[in-house]
Amino acid sequence: MSTQLQELSQQFEARFRQLVPFEQEPRNLYEPCAYLLQLGGKRIRPVLCLMAAQAFDAAQEDAYHIAAAIELFHNFTLIHDDIMDKAPLRRGFATVHAKYGLPTGILSGDVMFIYAYQLLVKNKQQPLALVELFNKTAIEVCEGQQWDMDFENREDVSIEAYLEMIRLKTSVLLAASLQMGAMVGSATKEQASSLYHFGIQLGLAFQLQDDYLDAFGEVAKLGKQKGGDIQANKKTYLLLKAIALGNEEQKNQIQQLLNSNAEDKVMQMLSLFEATKAKEACKELIQQYTQAAFDSLDRLSIDASKKESFIQITNYLLNREH
Amino acid sequence: MSTQLQELSQQFEARFRQLVPFEQEPRNLYEPCAYLLQLGGKRIRPVLCLMAAQAFDAAQEDAYHIAAAIELFHNFTLIHDDIMDKAPLRRGFATVHAKYGLPTGILSGDVMFIYAYQLLVKNKQQPLALVELFNKTAIEVCEGQQWDMDFENREDVSIEAYLEMIRLKTSVLLAASLQMGAMVGSATKEQASSLYHFGIQLGLAFQLQDDYLDAFGEVAKLGKQKGGDIQANKKTYLLLKAIALGNEEQKNQIQQLLNSNAEDKVMQMLSLFEATKAKEACKELIQQYTQAAFDSLDRLSIDASKKESFIQITNYLLNREH
Numbered sequence: 165m166s167t168q169l170q171e172l173s174q175q176f177e178a179r180f181r182q183l184v185p186f187e188q189e190p191r192n193l194y195e196p197c198a199y200l201l202q203l204g205g206k207r208i209r210p211v212l213c214l215m216a217a218q219a220f221d222a223a224q225e226d227a228y229h230i231a232a233a234i235e236l237f238h239n240f241t242l243i244h245d246d247i248m249d250k251a252p253l254r255r256g257f258a259t260v261h262a263k264y265g266l267p268t269g270i271l272s273g274d275v276m277f278i279y280a281y282q283l284l285v286k287n288k289q290q291p292l293a294l295v296e297l298f299n300k301t302a303i304e305v306c307e308g309q310q311w312d313m314d315f316e317n318r319e320d321v322s323i324e325a326y327l328e329m330i331r332l333k334t335s336v337l338l339a340a341s342l343q344m345g346a347m348v349g350s351a352t353k354e355q356a357s358s359l360y361h362f363g364i365q366l367g368l369a370f371q372l373q374d375d376y377l378d379a380f381g382e383v384a385k386l387g388k389q390k391g392g393d394i395q396a397n398k399k400t401y402l403l404l405k406a407i408a409l410g411n412e413e414q415k416n417q418i419q420q421l422l423n424s425n426a427e428d429k430v431m432q433m434l435s436l437f438e439a440t441k442a443k444e445a446c447k448e449l450i451q452q453y454t455q456a457a458f459d460s461l462d463r464l465s466i467d468a469s470k471k472e473s474f475i476q477i478t479n480y481l482l483n484r485e486h
Numbered sequence: 487m488s489t490q491l492q493e494l495s496q497q498f499e500a501r502f503r504q505l506v507p508f509e510q511e512p513r514n515l516y517e518p519c520a521y522l523l524q525l526g527g528k529r530i531r532p533v534l535c536l537m538a539a540q541a542f543d544a545a546q547e548d549a550y551h552i553a554a555a556i557e558l559f560h561n562f563t564l565i566h567d568d569i570m571d572k573a574p575l576r577r578g579f580a581t582v583h584a585k586y587g588l589p590t591g592i593l594s595g596d597v598m599f600i601y602a603y604q605l606l607v608k609n610k611q612q613p614l615a616l617v618e619l620f621n622k623t624a625i626e627v628c629e630g631q632q633w634d635m636d637f638e639n640r641e642d643v644s645i646e647a648y649l650e651m652i653r654l655k656t657s658v659l660l661a662a663s664l665q666m667g668a669m670v671g672s673a674t675k676e677q678a679s680s681l682y683h684f685g686i687q688l689g690l691a692f693q694l695q696d697d698y699l700d701a702f703g704e705v706a707k708l709g710k711q712k713g714g715d716i717q718a719n720k721k722t723y724l725l726l727k728a729i730a731l732g733n734e735e736q737k738n739q740i741q742q743l744l745n746s747n748a749e750d751k752v753m754q755m756l757s758l759f760e761a762t763k764a765k766e767a768c769k770e771l772i773q774q775y776t777q778a779a780f781d782s783l784d785r786l787s788i789d790a791s792k793k794e795s796f797i798q799i800t801n802y803l804l805n806r807e808h
Contacts, residue, residue, distance in 0.1 A: 189629075192632055192636055244592050244596060247592060248593065266569075266570075267635055270566050271566070271628055271631055271635075274596075274628055275629075277596070277599070278628065279625070281603060281617065282618075282625075285618060285621070291613070292607055292610070295607050295613075299603050299604045303604075307515060307597075310514055314514055
């Protein structure tokens, strides 16, 4: 992370802890919320929101409220997604439901979500428009999660449907973070909308990058296993593209691997991703979305100096090694 | 139900189906929502909201949006509560998670909750105040649910804590339904607040009545078993009061029964509720809250003719046999 990004992230962190301490009763409801929040994370969404707010000279306090609302929403989805995915670990630590039980996981997620709305309406400038965008985004994130779960049990997932799923599950929240930050500032509708589109492209590139790194990246530091998606038979872009590009023999090999628990399953699948040129196609698509993100920034009618932070965070997010 | 109540309920039902058809994709997300909603229910909360709106001459369409938002929120809590309580049946039919699986139950509940907010901000009059009351209420309902779960594992639940729990879990939503209806009409703050307090008393009486009927009522029509709370060792007012009022021998008998699965457990516990005068105390407390509800109505400064529907619904809710 660049110094500026780090600073924004740290400033947010400090204010976030004041805005949502979750120290009240009932402890069994709020302690799990506090637990998850103190596990940290990169706080990418609030940082994007604060950047957009700064670019349009928003009042800092307004921006913090929105940024905190977005981060709470994101953490709410993490709690519930981890239950749905039966995930034992999050950021290297026990997930909320693993630590506190399923009922608490559901309820703590729910209450965290309501606190997001509570922060959102602290903004008195254009609360309605903010809540409307927030609602639309939250609905889309749920729909993305449902498609993701649906795809697990489907054999006929198209690449188009997969990309739409990651747009819903990942991109729209990054995009809305930017747009909401711009909205509490002085942005015109057109400027806010340009930032939204920048966020969509950034999100698509980011998620594809995630897929790519899971297969070909360095082993992640925080407990993720290389090839985890392959072991879980996840329908990633790499897999779908390998099936689409592969010849009959390669397709058969992929199908056999999907039904196998062989020790070298990950290695073999990686070879197939390379042989079918799915790996290359994935890199190219990441590049295309990255370029589209920069194009959106180019079209954004603000001072070039104010675009610097958006360029920095794009480079930071898309040049990760894990 | 009186004819007026029935009419309001039916009018709401028709409009509700238009406002939230839940016919869109992804079907696996929205079909469970539609399924639960078509199971029906008495729609008490939206009816209270519409009554309050009528009493203060609110625009009908505004009132429907709020009433529908409240009913969606209520149904969201039902889906998630049923998961937490591992309940197989709701209104005599399979619960959402039992029918569609746990992940879908969580996610369909989540999305339903967001649609509640979406309806809420369709009201352009005082959306902020409405969302703020809605947030506060939703947080309290979660807190009530958490206390309820906490109490299951605690031996030291005071009657005061129990009453506070049912205030949070049940009363505040009835109260907020009334207040929000009044707010979209022409109610003053004082009038809206009087209605809120009426709703709190009504809710407390209603929930205690529920406890009472579970033990001493006719067998319910919709799948509930008489003495279900006793069989589940639920810490109801009756149980807590019996322990508080009983002599040493009676207390010991209660403790033994709590640890027993005897066939006549329900019968024996009912005898103890009578012998300790907990039954009588429960009836008295219901009567007190009912009186307090009517007192709140008396203090409400509107035409007597406009109070008629509130009196009717109180009588309807508190003179149930099951």
